[in-house]
Amino acid sequence: MNGPVLCVVGARPNFMKMAPILRALAAHEPPIPVLLVHTGQHYDEQMSDQLFRDLKLPRPDINLEVGSGSHAVQTAEVMRRFEPLLDEHHPSCVIVVGDVNSTLACTLVAVKKHVPVVHVEAGLRSGDRLMPEEINRVLTDQVADRLYTTERSAADNLAREGVAAERVCFTGNVMIDSLLSSREAARDPAQTLAAHGLDPALLALGYGVVTMHRPSNVDDPATLEALLRTLGEVAQKLPLVFALHPRTRGNIERFGLDALLDARRTALLPPQGYLEMLGLMSRATLMLTDSGGLQEESTALGVPCLTLRENTERPITVEQGTNTLVGRDRQAILQSVEQVLSGQGKRGRVPELWDGHAAERIAADLWQWLRNRAS
Template identity: 60%
Template sequence: MHVTHIVGARPNFMKIAPVLRALRDHEGVRNRLVHTGQHYDKALSEVLFEDLSLPQPDANLAVGSGSHAEQTANLLVRIEADLLETRTDCVVVVGDVNSTLAATLVAAKCHIKVVHVEAGLRSGDRRMPEEINRLVTDQLSDRLYTHSRSADVNLRAEGVSEERIRFVGNVMIDALDAVRPRVERFKAAEARGLAPGDYGLVTLHRPSNVDDPDQLAEIFAALDEIACDLPLLLPAHPRTRQRVQEFGIELK
């Protein structure tokens, strides 16, 4: 069986790594990894592939950035060309980025089976591009692998048949378990004078949170208040770092 895994953004790599590890030793399964290039930073990609023990991609489509329409259109064209050139029985997609949506659309129109890992996740907010990607991907996928029972409920509420849904657990936890020994040796918190269990970890990168200057300033004001009682560690996403500088927000 030929399986093509199509990923394009940093979170995708983390989610696909445990899937590839699980399938690597299955007799009769031939895996092919396609990197769409939706997110591409040479240094960061190299670190991710090394840390996650990912094989080098069999193809890099080098789509790059652009508006949602531009990027999705380019993804559709390049993914279609790739799938028409290579024989595959199944396409595996993960998460909810534009690469996920485009790969699903192309595979469905080429009559190739689609498996969506992390299906059924919902925010209820259709202003989020990711929410649209989730809804369309789940309607077109043949197999929906969910990370939680609440995701199963979401899919049933949308009319998805029971035989298409499989609760498999959270692959992000699998990815965390795989890198935990290396992370613990790194001691990032201790290097900043923080004791284990005595600080909070903040992630902040969603466009709805960081692209509006008033919203971002309000979030950081709240974090400043929290930090008075609990030290916070914020690994700065490139998008967040850029917006902080652009909006002139001062961090205390």
């Protein structure tokens, strides 16, 4: 190895994936030197500080402070600010995780400067090119040098796209590494509600956890209204805890849909820290979400999950786990809720290599791969 490994994070889901990788690289014998780069793609100072504490993440060595913007503006600004780091630090490789704009932006810069790129969580596909994340995934995988996958079907996706098998290594799911290492420290859901002035008694007989943030669900007034009305019907059967993404909360207010949220049956929370969310999910009766990461975490926790999307890039959560795709179909949602409440919800099983040691496998393979490249 020559220079350090540059580890890139840009948005909240990246932190959960990178935290165990950083620990594994430090624990490897010999330790693998790293620099943690935060692009600042999504940055809320209070929430970021809490996430770093919850995940025991070191403070970033470098923060590019890019901020928000359109996909084009954000991607371009990450590229512009990331390039000088490669000239300054001469890294052995760049590790990117997931599928956010920072993942693709830093990949493009590194590849064009002949710096090897390692993609963690490679090969996941929803088949929906209308999702910006799908474009980021496909393009990153095409040019990455080493690709670590979370499930075996990812290798099939990569093979169909012409990615050579020798570039791919199945290591398991680092998101589950974070979940398993943090589970004992998860916050009590009653304390989470009380901290926001809400009555924990809402949770007494079971509850569902809701998150929604995808533009396809929350940016169109008619679509958002229909989903909120359906959630209102669900709340009459099972109390809900709704962690409101800023985009979702803003659109609810902008479209005048506040009255659809019944505070007697739905606890409305701001975005939650990792340990708060883990505590809420761990004891939930079910999840209703459009988040990819929560599909994985609910499967690992054995909690039935209803995904408010027509597709998923994580099919293993449907085939083996607790996940059911219900889209925005009112009848499908209500029927699936009834199945869960009658004890027929999916419990599934934990997929292969979702065992808390994925990051260790990545560190071992990365060390050998970098040595082979240098020889």
